[in-house]
Amino acid sequence: MSAGVVKVGLLGLGTVGGGVIKTIRLQQEKLFARLGKRIEIVKALVRDSEKERAVQVDPALLTTNFEDVLKSDVDIVVEVMGGVEPTYDYVRALIEKGCHVVTANKELLAKRGPELVELANRHQVHLAYEASVAGGIPILSVLRQFLRTNDIHGVRGILNGxxxxxxxxxxxxxxxxxxxxxxxxxxxxxxxxxxxxVEGFDAMYKLYILAQLVYGESLPLANVVRKGIADLSPGHIRIASELGYRIKLIAQAQKTEQGIRLSVQPTMLPLAHPLAQIQDSFNAVQLSGNIVGDLLFTGRGAGELPTASAVVEDLAYLLTQPFTPHPAWEEKTAEAQPAQAEDERVLCYLEGSCPAATPDRVLHFLREAGVTVTKLKVQFDLGGVLRAGLIATGIREEHEAVLKSDFGLDVRCFPLLETA
Incomplete structure (x- = not known):
């Protein structure tokens, strides 16, 4: 690292990359006062060097050849190009060269993170990734602080704006x-x-990273319960509201007696639940610690400047901290998890046009099958057409199968997140 200057390379100059440049320029004096060095962008890898960009950059800094970045004597590289290939090969080459790496790439970390962490430790360079999980919310930094004194027994949140x-x-x-x-x-x-x-992959990648930080291990991605929102209808949302709930795509990590449980799925929350209040494109992360209790962090989880802010904070942090080995990332193989436990309360949405599908007949079947129904809301019941929602405990896949085959009902069950 040359005296007075930190040489930074960029992999990617899209929305976030442009935001990184804007942030560095805007905060250059503050960064100099904090670091005692000026940050200089010396090379940026792009797909098209002729493309018009929202941020003005000296054309001499742009390249379409990764080797130009690798040979440019950079001290730190900011990776915001996304994807796994060829990104992994680029990041690996930079770490092997001895470059510190800051990345916002949750997919890369979720799919190749254990290898990259081991490689960074071996070459004694920083691998920083605050921007990979919740944009402008500094949740990873917070977790690192709390893990010194608190046992975190649950992390949940809205991780996709x-x-x-x-x-x-x-x-x-x-x-x-x-x-x-x-x-x-x-x-x-x-x-x-x-x-x-919309299919929950983005939130799943972020949850994987959170689990590694909180528990020191995660599940293989194939073992994470993942459901998206593409099949949700206004009917689902209306019946939830009429029963006093709101649907959110909730990512949740818990440590149980059977091991870690990770899930990303549309979930019913009481209207008063803190996460139910998070609207529009905002993200939120809720932590449950044995000493501090429940904490909620919220902010914009994506976009040019929120994500760029986290990237530049990482950059500044690693310039002020000596290298310390990163805890190894591990994957614990596990059996595929059921979408919900047998004793878990769920909200089931029923819709169909079979004469047998009357509320009384449906309730009688469920009670005979040992399912406890605590609340029923009939949205429409006329001429053999039924649309209804019920809150039940003990409903299983075989019950859903009978409701479909014998009652002609489409069934969609949502887990309930009742505790704040």
Missing amino acids: TTNFILTKMEAEQLPYQEVLKQAQELGYAEADPRSD
Whole structure:
């Protein structure tokens, strides 16, 4: 690291990369006062060096060849290009060269994190990733502080702003999913291909990273319960509201007697629950510690400046801290987890047009099967058409199968998150 200057390379100069440059320029004097060095962007890897960009950059800094970054005598590289290939190969080469790496790439960490952590430790370089989980919310830094004194027995939250925006609009304006998704794409909240967000992959990657930090281990991604929001309807949202609940895509990590349980799925929350109050594109993370109790952190989880803020904070942090080995990341293999435990309360949405599907017959079947129904809300029951929601304990897949085969009902069960 040359005297008075920190040389930084960028992998990617899209929305977040542009935000990183803007943030460094805006905060250059404060960073100099804090670090005693000036941060200089010396090379940026891009797909198209001729493309017009929202931030002005000296064309001489741009390259489409990774080797130019590797040979440019950089001290730190900020990776915001996303994806796993060829990103993993680039990050690996930089670490082997002795470069510190700051990344916002949750998919890369969730799929290759154990290897990258081991590699960074071997070469004694920082691998910083605050921006990978919740954008501008410094949740990883908070967890590192709390883990010194608290046992964290639960982490849950809304980790994807796109899906939270969609669910907020669907409820507020009673619009179907596809219509709101189109609005989200027009506003820039959703990609042209929104599958990573709406099918729960994005939140799952972030949850994997949180579990590694909190528990020192995580599950293989294939063992995480993951359900998205693409099949949610205004009917689901209305019946939830009529029963006193709101649907959110909740990511949750818990340590149980059977091991770690990780899930990302649409979940029913009481309207008074803190996470039920998180609207639009905001994210939130709730921690439960044995000493501090419950804490809630909220803020914008994505976007140019929130994510760039976390990247630059990481950059500043690693310039002021000596290298210390990062705790190893481990994966514990486990049996595939059921979507819900047998004794878990769920909200079931029933819809169908079979004459046998009357509320009384459905309730009689469930009670005979040992299912406890504590609340029923019939949304529509006329001429053999039934739309209803019920809160039940003990409902299993075989019960759902009978409701479909014998009663002609489409069944969708949502877990309930009752405790604050």
